[in-house]
Amino acid sequence: MVSATHYPFSAASDIVQIRNLSYEDPGVRALNNLSFNVARGSVTALVGPNGAGKSTLLRCMAALEQAFDGDISVDGIDVGEQARECHRRIGYLSDFYGLYDSLSVRQCLTYAALSQGLLKNAVSSAVEQTAQQLNLSLKLDTISKTLSRGQRQRLAIGQALIHTPALLILDEPASGLDPEARHELATLFSQLRAAGMTLIVSSHILAELDEYSTHLLVIRQGCIVENRALNSDSARAERIHVSVQWAQPVESRLVAQLIAPLGGVELVQTSAHEALFLVPPEPCARQALLSALVLGGLPVSAFEPKQENLHQSYLRIMQSANQKGDQQ
Known part of the structure; x- marks a missing residue:
C-alpha cells in the first residue's frame, strides 16, 4: 500500500520556487523569464506544444541543465548552488529513460538505491517496498529486458522514487503505453500524492492528466501562459x-x-x-x-x-495565446 509511506518535507508550503528563469540554446531562448511556485503535495500537469520548453524546464528543475539566468529552489535547496543535495530530494524520469537490460528488477532497484546514497542496511526493504508500490513484487527476479513496456515503465519510475524524494518529476511517463497501463500509472500517481509526494508530470495525453492533476501549468514558446489550480472553488468561480x-x-x-x-x-x-x-x-x-x-x-x-476538463482548458488557453501572438 502506497499510503504506508510518508515523505519527509521541510515546512515551506511551496516545494518549488522559480524566479526569473531563462535558458538559451544556441540562437534560441528556450525559457524566457519564468517565475512560478509549485505547491507541496500537488500534482502539476505541465503541458504545451512541442518545442515549448517543457523538457528543458524539467531538466533545469532537476539540476541537469544550467540555466542562463534566474533561481530555482527545491525543498529549500538552491538548485544552482547545491545540485548534489537537490538530486537527493528529487526523483526524475526522462522521456527517453534507460534500463540495464541484463539486470533483474531487484538488481535495477538495488543499484538505483545505492546510487542515491541509501544505507546498505536500508536497501533491501526499500527495494521490496518500491516493488510493492509498483506492483512488481512478483517480478523482482525477472530480467528487465523481458518485461512488458508497462512493467518497464513502472520499473523506471521505481528507480526514480526508491529514495523517497520530496519531488517526483516525470517527462512523458505514459508515452507508448496501452490504455490499461496508462490507467495503472494514473492510479499510482494518485496514490503517491495521497501519501504526501509532490509530482510534476509533462504529457501530451491530457485525458490521463485529468485523472490525477491538481494544478495546470501551460507554457508556449518558453513563456507561461497559464498557471492555476484545477477544480478549486476559485477555479470553478472563474468559468x-x-x-x-x-x-x-x-x-x-x-x-x-x-x-x-x-x-x-x-x-x-x-x-x-x-x-x-x-x-x-x-x-x-x-x-x-x-x-x-x-x-x-x-x-x-x-x-x-x-x-471544463483539461483538454478543453488547454485548447482555450492556446487559442487565446495564439490570437494574442498574431496581434503582436
Whole structure:
C-alpha cells in the first residue's frame, strides 16, 4: 500500500520556487523569464506544444541543465548552488529513460538505491517496498529486458522514487503505453500524492492528466501562459462551460452574432450540430445565453452546463495565446 509511506518535507508550503528563469540554446531562448511556485503535495500537469520548453524546464528543475539566468529552489535547496543535495530530494524520469537490460528488477532497484546514497542496511526493504508500490513484487527476479513496456515503465519510475524524494518529476511517463497501463500509472500517481509526494508530470495525453492533476501549468514558446489550480472553488468561480446541441444544422457565424452583445460569454467550439460556450458562473448569465439563442430562432435541443476538463482548458488557453501572438 502506497499510503504506508510518508515523505519527509521541510515546512515551506511551496516545494518549488522559480524566479526569473531563462535558458538559451544556441540562437534560441528556450525559457524566457519564468517565475512560478509549485505547491507541496500537488500534482502539476505541465503541458504545451512541442518545442515549448517543457523538457528543458524539467531538466533545469532537476539540476541537469544550467540555466542562463534566474533561481530555482527545491525543498529549500538552491538548485544552482547545491545540485548534489537537490538530486537527493528529487526523483526524475526522462522521456527517453534507460534500463540495464541484463539486470533483474531487484538488481535495477538495488543499484538505483545505492546510487542515491541509501544505507546498505536500508536497501533491501526499500527495494521490496518500491516493488510493492509498483506492483512488481512478483517480478523482482525477472530480467528487465523481458518485461512488458508497462512493467518497464513502472520499473523506471521505481528507480526514480526508491529514495523517497520530496519531488517526483516525470517527462512523458505514459508515452507508448496501452490504455490499461496508462490507467495503472494514473492510479499510482494518485496514490503517491495521497501519501504526501509532490509530482510534476509533462504529457501530451491530457485525458490521463485529468485523472490525477491538481494544478495546470501551460507554457508556449518558453513563456507561461497559464498557471492555476484545477477544480478549486476559485477555479470553478472563474468559468463555466455550457454545451448546446442543435436540432438542425446551425451556422457558427449566426451563433457568434447572437452572443456578441452578451458580456463575458465566449464561443469556444462550434459545429453544425453543437456548440460549447464559456460563461460567467452566475445563473443569470446562463439564462441570458439561452434566451439569446432561443429568441434568435436557433433550434436548441439541449442546454447543459459542464465543468471544463483539461483538454478543453488547454485548447482555450492556446487559442487565446495564439490570437494574442498574431496581434503582436
